[in-house]
Amino acid sequence: MTHYDLAIIGTGSGNSLVTPDFDDKRVAVIERATFGGTCLNVGCIPTKMFVYAAEVAETVRGASKYGIDARIDDVRWRDIRDRVFGRIDPIAEGGRDYRVNGPNTTAYLGSARFTGPHSLIVDVAGEEHEVTADQIVIATGARPVIPEVIRASGVRYYTNDDVMRLDELPASMVILGGGFIASEFAHVFSALGVRVSIVTRGPAMLRAEDETVSEAFTREAQRRWDVHLSASVTGAREEGGEVVLTCADGEQVRGELLLVATGREPVSADLNLPAAGVETHVDGRVKVDAYGRTTAAGVWSLGDASSAYQLKHVANHEARIVAHNLAHPDDLRAFDHRFVPSAVFTDPQIASVGLTEREAEEAGAKLTVKVQYFGDTAYGWAMEDTSSFLKLIADRRTGRLLGAHIMGPFASSLIQPLIQAMSFEQDARTLARGQYWIHPALAEVVENALLGLEFD
Numbered sequence: 001m002t003h004y005d006l007a008i009i010g011t012g013s014g015n016s017l018v019t020p021d022f023d024d025k026r027v028a029v030i031e032r033a034t035f036g037g038t039c040l041n042v043g044c045i046p047t048k049m050f051v052y053a054a055e056v057a058e059t060v061r062g063a064s065k066y067g068i069d070a071r072i073d074d075v076r077w078r079d080i081r082d083r084v085f086g087r088i089d090p091i092a093e094g095g096r097d098y099r100v101n102g103p104n105t106t107a108y109l110g111s112a113r114f115t116g117p118h119s120l121i122v123d124v125a126g127e128e129h130e131v132t133a134d135q136i137v138i139a140t141g142a143r144p145v146i147p148e149v150i151r152a153s154g155v156r157y158y159t160n161d162d163v164m165r166l167d168e169l170p171a172s173m174v175i176l177g178g179g180f181i182a183s184e185f186a187h188v189f190s191a192l193g194v195r196v197s198i199v200t201r202g203p204a205m206l207r208a209e210d211e212t213v214s215e216a217f218t219r220e221a222q223r224r225w226d227v228h229l230s231a232s233v234t235g236a237r238e239e240g241g242e243v244v245l246t247c248a249d250g251e252q253v254r255g256e257l258l259l260v261a262t263g264r265e266p267v268s269a270d271l272n273l274p275a276a277g278v279e280t281h282v283d284g285r286v287k288v289d290a291y292g293r294t295t296a297a298g299v300w301s302l303g304d305a306s307s308a309y310q311l312k313h314v315a316n317h318e319a320r321i322v323a324h325n326l327a328h329p330d331d332l333r334a335f336d337h338r339f340v341p342s343a344v345f346t347d348p349q350i351a352s353v354g355l356t357e358r359e360a361e362e363a364g365a366k367l368t369v370k371v372q373y374f375g376d377t378a379y380g381w382a383m384e385d386t387s388s389f390l391k392l393i394a395d396r397r398t399g400r401l402l403g404a405h406i407m408g409p410f411a412s413s414l415i416q417p418l419i420q421a422m423s424f425e426q427d428a429r430t431l432a433r434g435q436y437w438i439h440p441a442l443a444e445v446v447e448n449a450l451l452g453l454e455f456d
């Protein structure tokens, strides 16, 4: 048995907990898969590198409307893939080596489970190591949910874990799900020439977004992809080199490859949490308080394992808070989840922060709402944009911004001044008139939306 001051399970955001506060302490870092976790290896970073290549392809395709004739001669999928993983894989390996050889860290490259509130068994290639620690952090992330109908059918399916490493692009692909992952991969693969079908059980794509965005994006998706909404898959089979999904209404949707993107569940069930007295919510998330403490003293959790937000910037924030709290038990800091933004890197890009219009109505606020089209600003003319917009929702009595929702190019960057305004409680009127907005930058979309709000 080896005792540590701190044991961390999971090397995604968990890896960043080893701050200088632990320089003179003994730390165990435990990882059963690729070092660095989801974001680095199979999530945010590789997907956005593929998205960038997809956008280059779409730019070429759309060039003629600006008087530039161009065409795509070839899509070198293996080169695109190898550019991505040629950059990422060495980072994961370097991170692992640093922890294996680090001065005060011991890396266990195996799977951990609790045997008590301060004790773990780590299975490293069949060899069991007993690890005890004063403090333990559960940073085990989330994994894809595979619907039973797919699992039971025995068909070959892909998830975000393996679809980016294909050797060849398929001619066609069926994506099950209509959320973040489905929307991003539909964009990537269709831009690179794959015929994409989407099968989702919801009546619209990206249903958690504000209705105006969800409806507009669903229309765009239907224009580009073969989209099946409100679909209930009752069977799956392989036939003639394709996967065929059967829906409850009898419809059959087929493609050379099936990608499952039906949500991600927290990784908690296989940790033997009851042995430690760590409780979970019904959806499997580890229960934590505002400081990241679980229901067991000395056991903490952060990121996708426990958070209501499966987003890397949230996991990073929670890791910073927990890192502080581990070292400063008498000066605890709380998570700040007031204004959590998100972006979907699909086409068109989507970004949002704060309440949807429906949520703001339900909260009882007296609203002012402005939908500002990119096409009504000078930069929007330059882009020949006809569909992109920013929807702002504010309290007409207080001037406070309640929500911002964007669908269009650069949405994920354009939204940042609005996140800032909400976080620092700036009045929408001050934000509009209390500073210069560069003319004729795309940010004039934000300025004009703010100027279009009406206050009492």
Ligand SMILES: Cc1cc2nc3c(=O)[nH]c(=O)nc-3n(C[C@H](O)[C@H](O)[C@H](O)COP(=O)(O)OP(=O)(O)OC[C@H]3O[C@@H](n4cnc5c(N)ncnc54)[C@H](O)[C@@H]3O)c2cc1C
Pocket (backbone or CB within 6 Å): 009, 010, 011, 012, 013, 014, 030, 031, 032, 033, 034, 035, 036, 037, 038, 039, 040, 042, 043, 044, 045, 047, 048, 110, 111, 112, 113, 139, 140, 141, 142, 160, 181, 267, 270, 271, 302, 303, 304, 305, 309, 310, 311, 312, 313, 314, 315, 345
């Ligand atoms: C395809 C995709 C794209 C995404 N894109 C974005 C994006 O653009 N922006 C964004 O903000 N978010 C994005 N996300 C979400 C983001 O990746 C996650 O929110 C974030 O990575 C979660 O970090 P984490 O540290 O909580 O967990 P993870 O990074 O998943 O780390 C958990 C680690 O724990 C290890 N582990 C689990 N159980 C055990 C055990 N018992 N023993 C040892 N090790 C264990 C796992 O192997 C894993 O390495 C994306 C996710 C996916 C899947």
Ligand SMILES: NC(=O)c1ccc[n+]([C@@H]2O[C@H](COP(=O)([O-])OP(=O)(O)OC[C@H]3O[C@@H](n4cnc5c(N)ncnc54)[C@H](O)[C@@H]3O)[C@@H](O)[C@H]2O)c1
Pocket (backbone or CB within 6 Å): 147, 176, 177, 178, 179, 180, 181, 182, 184, 199, 200, 201, 202, 206, 207, 231, 233, 261, 262, 263, 264, 309, 310, 311, 342, 343, 344, 345
């Ligand atoms: N850009 C980003 O920040 C980014 C990108 C990718 C993933 N993520 C994170 O990862 C999480 C997981 O992504 P996701 O797309 O898997 O989940 P999601 O919750 O965004 O979407 C799941 C989709 O699957 C559908 N679905 C669920 N069960 C189904 C079934 N049995 N049959 C058909 N459709 C079904 C749902 O209706 C929904 O459309 C996201 O919620 C997000 O937090 C973030």
